Amino acid sequence: MTLKKYLIDARRWPGVYGYDSETRKTNRGKPDICFYISFSANGKKVWEKVGWKSEGYGPEVAAELRANRVKTKRHGKEVKTAKEIRAEKEATNKTIGEIKEAYFNGEKGIKLKGRITDLNRYEKHLESSLAKKRVSALTELDVARIKRDMIQHAPATVANTLELLQRIINYGKKQKLCNPLSFVIDLPRKDNLVTEYLTKEEASRLMHVLEHWPSRDAPRMLKIAWLTGMRRGEIFKLQDQDCDFNQKIIMLRDPKGGRDESISMSEPVKLLLEEQMSDRAKAFPGSSFIFPGKQGGKRTDSSAVKRIKIEADLPKTFRIFHGLRHHMAVTLASSGGFTLDMIGAMLTHKSTEMTRRYAKFLPDAKKKAADLAAEILQAHAVDDVTEKINQLRRAGSES
Numbered sequence: 001m002t003l004k005k006y007l008i009d010a011r012r013w014p015g016v017y018g019y020d021s022e023t024r025k026t027n028r029g030k031p032d033i034c035f036y037i038s039f040s041a042n043g044k045k046v047w048e049k050v051g052w053k054s055e056g057y058g059p060e061v062a063a064e065l066r067a068n069r070v071k072t073k074r075h076g077k078e079v080k081t082a083k084e085i086r087a088e089k090e091a092t093n094k095t096i097g098e099i100k101e102a103y104f105n106g107e108k109g110i111k112l113k114g115r116i117t118d119l120n121r122y123e124k125h126l127e128s129s130l131a132k133k134r135v136s137a138l139t140e141l142d143v144a145r146i147k148r149d150m151i152q153h154a155p156a157t158v159a160n161t162l163e164l165l166q167r168i169i170n171y172g173k174k175q176k177l178c179n180p181l182s183f184v185i186d187l188p189r190k191d192n193l194v195t196e197y198l199t200k201e202e203a204s205r206l207m208h209v210l211e212h213w214p215s216r217d218a219p220r221m222l223k224i225a226w227l228t229g230m231r232r233g234e235i236f237k238l239q240d241q242d243c244d245f246n247q248k249i250i251m252l253r254d255p256k257g258g259r260d261e262s263i264s265m266s267e268p269v270k271l272l273l274e275e276q277m278s279d280r281a282k283a284f285p286g287s288s289f290i291f292p293g294k295q296g297g298k299r300t301d302s303s304a305v306k307r308i309k310i311e312a313d314l315p316k317t318f319r320i321f322h323g324l325r326h327h328m329a330v331t332l333a334s335s336g337g338f339t340l341d342m343i344g345a346m347l348t349h350k351s352t353e354m355t356r357r358y359a360k361f362l363p364d365a366k367k368k369a370a371d372l373a374a375e376i377l378q379a380h381a382v383d384d385v386t387e388k389i390n391q392l393r394r395a396g397s398e399s
Contacts, residue, residue, distance in 0.1 A: 005018065005019045006018060008062075012063075014063075015038050015063075016037055016059050016063050017037070018033045018036065020032075024052065032054045034050075036062070037062050037069070038066075039070055041069070094177040095134050096165075096168065096169070097130070099135070099169070099171065102171070103167075103171045104119060121161050126146070134178070135172060136178065138181065146158075147188075162185050165185065166185050166187075196318055196319065196322065196323035197327040198323070205314075209311045213304070216279060217280075218305050220276045221235050221305065222305065222320065222321075222324065224272055224273075226327065227269050228263060229324075229346055231321065231325065232321035232322070235321070236291060236298060237253065238290045238291065240288050243265070245270060248265040248270060249263070252348065255348060261348040273290065276290055277290060284296035305320060332346075333358040
């Protein structure tokens, strides 16, 4: 519908127009008037709404606004209407929910390794309270409320949730969807790292179940996790091209740390892989995945592994793939034959902090090292004394 605007007073207020509403009324019962201004900018005629008479706007206010617009143009500056200014502010002041959508649907967000976990974390802990809030309105009190609502969760879960919020806001700042946050989000310390490992009895039960399980792909996956410390996802996406049987190397493509890594292939692991590839060739001849899923594609889960855990009567809290990775590290640390640096390299840790958790399993190894050091030092001291005595004896005989 085209509005029927009329010029208010060309002499007193040039470029100020109005139109009478057919539905709105002033407090005196007369038709309400909406005021507009008109001016030329960027080679075209611009119409800008000022406001309603019932809201306190009049031709004087409209004329003053128009004069400012004309003055801006005269000084060579870009003229923007109130509507355009509001649109720009909205474009750079998005809600956290809008920034979250842009973040997860962007190129990097779609490829994000923990995308599903992060989305679930956002929906569970952030969406209800923050989705409609703008970053400019976010306060330290809002963050405190999130911590309070998550009081029953582990510190690492709270830290991961707040780190996700921080990541979304940083993305918004980088993409100019919002201004920087006015304060620093204090992340709780992740002091609830769990180190899982099996007792000898539990390990024995698991090995017995693996040896007698009717299908072989799930037991082989678990044995490889046990012997290499490979992560669940790394085993699932392992392909023929990643296994070099001549050099006895396994390539881990795009692992958790982001950069391709290689680990050594022991003889038992080599045999497991060769057996699996032989069986795979019969069941899924066109697949390149060593442990293929449905129709030979990349595996996403294994129900057999879950049943094996139950059959072996392992603790409910034991995350079998991740737990076997820990079990390998704990066993090596306890043996006294491996340093933390060696264990970290075998597990492809990017940071020594991740490996430090196994230091508490090194007391026996440290004692053996201390005993050996004492023997070497004592022997060295005795050898020095013996050598000096022999030198004196030689000198005496010569004189």
